Amino acid sequence: MSLSHRYRNFGQSSVEVEDNDLLSSEGIEDQKLQSFEEGYQAGWDDAIKAQTDATMKVSTELGQNLQDMSFTYQEALSKLTLSIEPVMHQIVEKLLPAFARQTLGSHIIGELRDLVKLHAGQPIEIVISPENVETIKELAGKNLTDTFQIFEEPSLGQGQAFVRVGSQERSIDIDCVILGVSEAMTAFFHETEQEKSDD
Known part of the structure; x- marks a missing residue:
């Protein structure tokens, strides 16, 4: 069995090593950028969903309150009318x-x-x-x-x-x-x- 895998190969040119390092650095940067964009998009989607949910909740509550107010007004008017x-x-x-x-x-x-x-x-x-x-x-x-x-x-x-x-x-x-x-x-x-x- 050879022991060559234990020793560093100094025979590679420095240009090849630099290119490999450069490619791996660019790849890492691309991955970081892609991860950032995915995270940003996920955050944006969550914010939009939260805003939509909040708007729906407010609309539903407002509708219910208006309906309750209408019922209360009608009930009060009816009671007042019958009382006179x-x-x-x-x-x-x-x-x-x-x-x-x-x-x-x-x-x-x-x-x-x-x-x-x-x-x-x-x-x-x-x-x-x-x-x-x-x-x-x-x-x-x-x-x-x-x-x-x-x-x-x-x-x-x-x-x-x-x-x-x-x-x-x-x-x-x-x-x-x-x-x-x-x-x-x-x-x-x-x-x-x-x-x-x-x-």
């Missing part, structure tokens, strides 16, 4: 009829003035419920210059009247308006209650 229902019923049942009685006279006088302008000199008749006779008689006496007659009609409500000038007649029905408001309000609160029970 008794007050609204009191207004429609007590305040509006009283208001109607007070304004009926003004409506009657307004309608009569319009009719008198078109049919001057014709007989004036007012048909009202018995409860309103005294009030309307006093009001008409103060506001109408022409003579008039008042007729009682028990079938009329306190917010209803008919006025005639000659052959022209007009109907005043504040009770119907109040009924419409009452029905619309009842329907509104019924719908609100249904929506709340569906949630």
